Amino acid sequence: MKISNINLTQTRSVMSLLSVLLIVLSVCAISLKGFNWGQDFTGGIVADAQLNTNLSQSMITEHLEQEQLQGVQVFSVGSEGQWQIRYNIGETDLQASLDGALSSLDPSYNILASSFIGPQVGLEMIEQGGLAILTCFVLIMLYLSYRFEWRLALGSIVALVHDVVLVLGLFALTQIEFNLTVLAALLAVMGYSLNDSIIISDRIREVFRSKPDGETQTLLNQSIVSTFSRTLVTSGTTLVTVSALWLLGGPPLEGFAIALCLGIASGTWSSISIGTVLPKLVGLKAEHYQIAPLTEVDALP
CATH class of the missing domain: 3.30.70.3220 (Alpha-Beta Plaits)
Structure with missing residues (x-):
């Protein structure tokens, strides 16, 4: 079935609006309810x-x-x-x-x-866990800025923040215990979200380079369509594995599995919506990915 360019553009816009709404709700839940800290943090x-x-x-x-x-x-x-x-x-x-x-x-x-x-150990774990997440963000920002043009890197970073905030919002809203296994799941979610964003961003770069005169919105849609089946297969197989862990892993792994399930679904969602809509809003164009021809000065040894 052929996907209409107009329909796909509208779908991405609606997905982005829903993502913004979910982020606002998640931040409100975190601010108003906080987290149900597990013994790993409270002692x-x-x-x-x-x-x-x-x-x-x-x-x-x-x-x-x-x-x-x-x-x-x-x-x-x-x-x-x-x-x-x-x-x-x-x-x-x-x-x-x-x-x-x-x-x-x-x-x-x-x-x-x-x-x-002891409670002091719990406080140290909170600090170290927060520092680990912050360090991951900084390293990811440096990597994406080097790998892609800053507009695509910005979309990937915001999509990454979106996924982490949504997982945190779910745990604040439901008051499921937040322990070290959930923190480990958050780091895994960051890696999975980054993987999805890189796949789509890499395809966007290839399409933009091959069609320098193409319209940005059309090229973005083509990039998403060409990676959509791969994204679904990757996300689907991973979700099946994590769902089995959720059903059979028992209470000790329940929080870990829930965080991964939401993170995988959110990572797939955000890389298609925020990861492509935001670069377009900040002026992404095909010309940003064209290789400049060598001048006579550049060609001199």
């Missing part, structure tokens, strides 16, 4: 306990919450009846509260191992 206790095999995950969680333990998370690990318990607690209480809560649930309980993460 707390992580303990492995052996309990009666008749106890289920929901029963253990409900009992510990009734015992006033804050932010309780229970995961099945190892053999049957072995659980990992995570909860937030003041540094002075440490093990005492968990001992009391488990003794009333199962007198024969056995704590196999426990560790405490």
